[in-house]
Amino acid sequence: MSPDNTNVPSTRSWRDISQPVKSRAMSRGGRVRLVLAAARSLAFGLLVAGVAWGCWTVFEALQHDGQPKSAAAKTGPLKTPELVRSHDGVLDNAWLVRTLRLPAGISLIELDLANLRERLLADRQVLTAGLTRHFPDRLTVQITERMPIARVRVKESGEERDFLVAGDGVVYLGSGYDVGILRTLPWLDGLRLARDGTGFRASVDLDPVARLLVAAQYSAPHLYRTWQTVSLARLVLDRELEVTNGQGVTVVFNAKGEFFPQLARLDFVLERRDRLQMAGTMRIDLSLGREVPFTIEPSPAVEAKSVAARAPTPPATLTFQLRTKREL
Amino acid sequence: MNSKTCFIGAVEIGTSKITVLIGEYTGRELAIIGRGECSSRGVFKGMVADYKAASDATHSAVEQAEREAGERIDYVFLSQTGSHLEGFYNEAAVNVKASDNMIDQGDVRTVCELAKAKELPVGRAVVHNIRRPFRVDGRLVPGNPENLVGQRLDVGYWTVHGQEQRLADNIHVIRGFNLEVRELVLASLASGHMVTSPEERQHGVLAIDIGGGTTDFVLYRDGAPHTTGVVPVGGSHLTNDLSIGLRLTEGQAEKLKLRFGRAGIITKDKAQKVWLDGNFAIGDRQFPQLAIEQITSARIWELLEVVKKKLGSSFSPQTCASGVVLTGGTAKLAGIAETAAKVFGVPAHLGEAPTWISENLRDPSYHTALGLLYYGVNAKAEKTKSPRRRGGLLESVTRLFAQS
Numbered sequence: 177m178s179p180d181n182t183n184v185p186s187t188r189s190w191r192d193i194s195q196p197v198k199s200r201a202m203s204r205g206g207r208v209r210l211v212l213a214a215a216r217s218l219a220f221g222l223l224v225a226g227v228a229w230g231c232w233t234v235f236e237a238l239q240h241d242g243q244p245k246s247a248a249a250k251t252g253p254l255k256t257p258e259l260v261r262s263h264d265g266v267l268d269n270a271w272l273v274r275t276l277r278l279p280a281g282i283s284l285i286e287l288d289l290a291n292l293r294e295r296l297l298a299d300r301q302v303l304t305a306g307l308t309r310h311f312p313d314r315l316t317v318q319i320t321e322r323m324p325i326a327r328v329r330v331k332e333s334g335e336e337r338d339f340l341v342a343g344d345g346v347v348y349l350g351s352g353y354d355v356g357i358l359r360t361l362p363w364l365d366g367l368r369l370a371r372d373g374t375g376f377r378a379s380v381d382l383d384p385v386a387r388l389l390v391a392a393q394y395s396a397p398h399l400y401r402t403w404q405t406v407s408l409a410r411l412v413l414d415r416e417l418e419v420t421n422g423q424g425v426t427v428v429f430n431a432k433g434e435f436f437p438q439l440a441r442l443d444f445v446l447e448r449r450d451r452l453q454m455a456g457t458m459r460i461d462l463s464l465g466r467e468v469p470f471t472i473e474p475s476p477a478v479e480a481k482s483v484a485a486r487a488p489t490p491p492a493t494l495t496f497q498l499r500t501k502r503e504l
Numbered sequence: 505m506n507s508k509t510c511f512i513g514a515v516e517i518g519t520s521k522i523t524v525l526i527g528e529y530t531g532r533e534l535a536i537i538g539r540g541e542c543s544s545r546g547v548f549k550g551m552v553a554d555y556k557a558a559s560d561a562t563h564s565a566v567e568q569a570e571r572e573a574g575e576r577i578d579y580v581f582l583s584q585t586g587s588h589l590e591g592f593y594n595e596a597a598v599n600v601k602a603s604d605n606m607i608d609q610g611d612v613r614t615v616c617e618l619a620k621a622k623e624l625p626v627g628r629a630v631v632h633n634i635r636r637p638f639r640v641d642g643r644l645v646p647g648n649p650e651n652l653v654g655q656r657l658d659v660g661y662w663t664v665h666g667q668e669q670r671l672a673d674n675i676h677v678i679r680g681f682n683l684e685v686r687e688l689v690l691a692s693l694a695s696g697h698m699v700t701s702p703e704e705r706q707h708g709v710l711a712i713d714i715g716g717g718t719t720d721f722v723l724y725r726d727g728a729p730h731t732t733g734v735v736p737v738g739g740s741h742l743t744n745d746l747s748i749g750l751r752l753t754e755g756q757a758e759k760l761k762l763r764f765g766r767a768g769i770i771t772k773d774k775a776q777k778v779w780l781d782g783n784f785a786i787g788d789r790q791f792p793q794l795a796i797e798q799i800t801s802a803r804i805w806e807l808l809e810v811v812k813k814k815l816g817s818s819f820s821p822q823t824c825a826s827g828v829v830l831t832g833g834t835a836k837l838a839g840i841a842e843t844a845a846k847v848f849g850v851p852a853h854l855g856e857a858p859t860w861i862s863e864n865l866r867d868p869s870y871h872t873a874l875g876l877l878y879y880g881v882n883a884k885a886e887k888t889k890s891p892r893r894r895g896g897l898l899e900s901v902t903r904l905f906a907q908s
Contacts, residue, residue: 187620187621187622187623187624187630188624188628188629188630188668189629189630189631190629190630190631190666190668190671190675190688192629193629193668193671193672193675194672195675195676195679195684195685196679197676197679197680201555201559201676201679201680202679202680202681202682203559203560203563203680203681205563205566205567205681206563206679206680206681206682206683207682209576209681209682209683210682213682
């Protein structure tokens, strides 16, 4: 017989017999094949579903002006940025808003974080800045600020302006500080400045100055409160710092050594002077280690001077040798 | 391997042996890549009697074939035999509708539907509807009569049907391995397709497949199957006869049949004896050769006579010019062709597979499985080709424009 002579039966045919059998009628091999077939079907179904989902995603993306609609794009206008500052910082949210200058209605995804960071760092009071997006509409800004150790008066274009000096030598205007606290900062004298971008930077290493002032601030605050000027005139050549207070006392510190012992000796000398009721301008040299020569120029009490920067007091003519503490 | 490649399993659940062949079909070529065999269990006269035993044996053969092929079967062509299979002929005629008497597709479809519209008894299901050639005004038309001119169109169908439960049992054995039965093919059609050539079928040929428990036959006339049938007698009956006649166990009788059985008597000497085992061991004994030949030849003669009787008037030496072709495991019995020639009065020979079949598959016991593959693939190819011709893309587009 040739197959073209066979037609499909129209009456009940063997093809009408139900083929599926119950699981118990299947052999172990048959059950294994059944499970494999089911797994294959499942995998195929998942594949089809995956492809369908992919197509739908692409279709959805094309529906939105040809641009993929990400979670970020679904966000609304940005809320006011939040400032997270270090514990001793003084800058506030108003400063942040002023500095970032964000356009109204901008969305979070549209922000150029690198550019905004540059804007923040352009304020020389800011040491580090980090910006973080929090979808859908929050921006947080973490900053650490420079802490001023002293003040300096700069004459620029015939106009004098007061700046703050940080420990790393950066000179900046400073904002948000309490005026009372700023007044306690000593002035720096003899400081050479160099241009640094749009601002200034100390041309010498201010680390000894910073260490001295911090040590004085925390170890001998009663002395520090009276300090008016710190002269750097002899820092480079002699490694000496000259501090003048408002009571006519000039103290020379050794910038190479530890400041705590020097402050202790200074405190001792000043205490002895007060006890002996020795009046007059005084110059104390702490740069010689255990020997502390000081001169006292007998004169009327030194008048209180203004907080404005001034030149150090010239040294006295009399010289005493401070041999030991016991001798004194 | 292209995406159209599929792996087809041809499964023959026989009474004595289960054979599975795996064909890799690419849509153009068919290559046999795996073979599995297993002694049959739970099958009686071609029908499943013990589902569990038959399933285990079949699945074992399928697994063996899949291991050899290194591939998994996609679907199965299953052979069908058994005494429950019966056939009848029904014909119909229509007057050609067209005024110019040109036969159109509607005439062909109508006459075919009428010829097949014969109700079956309850519990029976059609296995094959085998169409015989069309006749236009009594004139034989081997091909499609469409566009021929005539007043009357006749066609007849040989419908093979079987008991639905028996068919379901066979199908469920395959489904028990989670395989789909795509085609159910009469064993006689499968083996007959393999051992006869188109020329022999055109001239008329009778193909007889003598298996272990059944004998399937198909008579071809005018290039198409004319009559099919199944006789529930096979090689196992020869074994049984020897066992009873010579008082032997089944195994001993089977051994004697294979070694000394003949379909005709050639031994003259009554005293000529043969040894059962031939190793002269304890229990080995002698049997008269003549007795063996008498028993086997009588049974074969009777079997062939039954086949001839079942064919009835359909068979005559004039309409079966190409003679008889014998195949199946029992066809290896010596002298069977001569006996068949005497019974049917026409030349008879043992069927051989086409030369392009590899040597290890040329044994007659593989003819049914081979035929299953080739017959099934041809049927499948025809089925897939036809709709394309009728409803191709071009035709769809043409119809679309015609409607608008």
